[in-house]
Amino acid sequence: MQHSKRQPSTKKRKIRVHHHHLKSSIFMASRNQGSAPRALVVEDIKVDRLILMHMLHKLNCEAIAVENGKEAVDLFLEGKTFDIVFSDKDMPIMSGPEAVAKIRAMGATEVKIVGVSADFGGKEAFMQAGADVFVPKPVKLETLQSMLEVVISKKNMSG
Numbered sequence: 001m002q003h004s005k006r007q008p009s010t011k012k013r014k015i016r017v018h019h020h021h022l023k024s025s026i027f028m029a030s031r032n033q034g035s036a037p038r039a040l041v042v043e044d045i046k047v048d049r050l051i052l053m054h055m056l057h058k059l060n061c062e063a064i065a066v067e068n069g070k071e072a073v074d075l076f077l078e079g080k081t082f083d084i085v086f087s088d089k090d091m092p093i094m095s096g097p098e099a100v101a102k103i104r105a106m107g108a109t110e111v112k113i114v115g116v117s118a119d120f121g122g123k124e125a126f127m128q129a130g131a132d133v134f135v136p137k138p139v140k141l142e143t144l145q146s147m148l149e150v151v152i153s154k155k156n157m158s159g
Helices: 002-033 046-058 069-077 096-105 122-129 141-158
Strands: 038-042 062-066 084-088 112-117 133-136
Touching: 038 046, 038 069, 046 062, 046 141, 062 069, 069 084, 069 096, 084 096, 084 141, 096 112, 096 122, 112 122, 112 141, 122 133
Parallel strands: 038 062, 038 084, 084 112, 112 133
Antiparallel strands: none
């Protein structure tokens, strides 16, 4: 009985330390290079959008969100730039893969595009459209962290 009581608190402490480590490594990486990675979240479901934004902010990432593919494409048309884009698949007005194809067609080849969906059939659609990676929902903090670290190190090399 005593053993099982002690275990959860140790587990929580490990997680807390782990998150602190995540934050500091991303923070250090982005501090060395002078600017935080810029992310665009394309997601029509409010809860999913808020969760992803919260995780990105936790990892010291500058993030903005839009509700569909057309809004994402419009930002690129306005000349906005991002280091990484997280796009949902099924959205009203314009789907994720459609938006990805349009963004790539505009010549935005440097931006890392991540297709996100609970539907595993979504992977093929995203990859054909020109996405770099596909991640199933729900997205884990650790997954976001490793992607941001890749983006930051790429920025460091080019900058």
